[in-house]
Amino acid sequence: MLDAILLERQGVPAIAVITEPFRETGRAMVESWGLAGFRFLETPHPIANAQDKELDARADRLVDPVIALLTGP
Numbered sequence: 001m002l003d004a005i006l007l008e009r010q011g012v013p014a015i016a017v018i019t020e021p022f023r024e025t026g027r028a029m030v031e032s033w034g035l036a037g038f039r040f041l042e043t044p045h046p047i048a049n050a051q052d053k054e055l056d057a058r059a060d061r062l063v064d065p066v067i068a069l070l071t072g073p
Helices: 002-009 020-032 052-071
Strands: 017-019 041-043
Touching: 002 020, 017 020, 020 041, 041 052
Parallel strands: 017 041
Antiparallel strands: none
C-alpha cells in the first residue's frame, strides 16, 4: 500500500492490491498520508499458501479493475 501511495504522491498512477482483512488498515493508511480518495483493490485472503494456478486466476480477475482505476476519473 505504501509504495502505491508514494508513487501517487509523486504523480505516478498506481494501484494497491490488498487482501480483504486489510481493508480498514488500507483506508487508514491512505487517510493518514493525505490521500483519502485513493482507491485500492482487494483479493481474497490468504495468498501465502495459494497455489500458482489460484494466484494466476486472482491476478486475471484484477486486470480489468486495475485498468478501470488507472484510466478512470
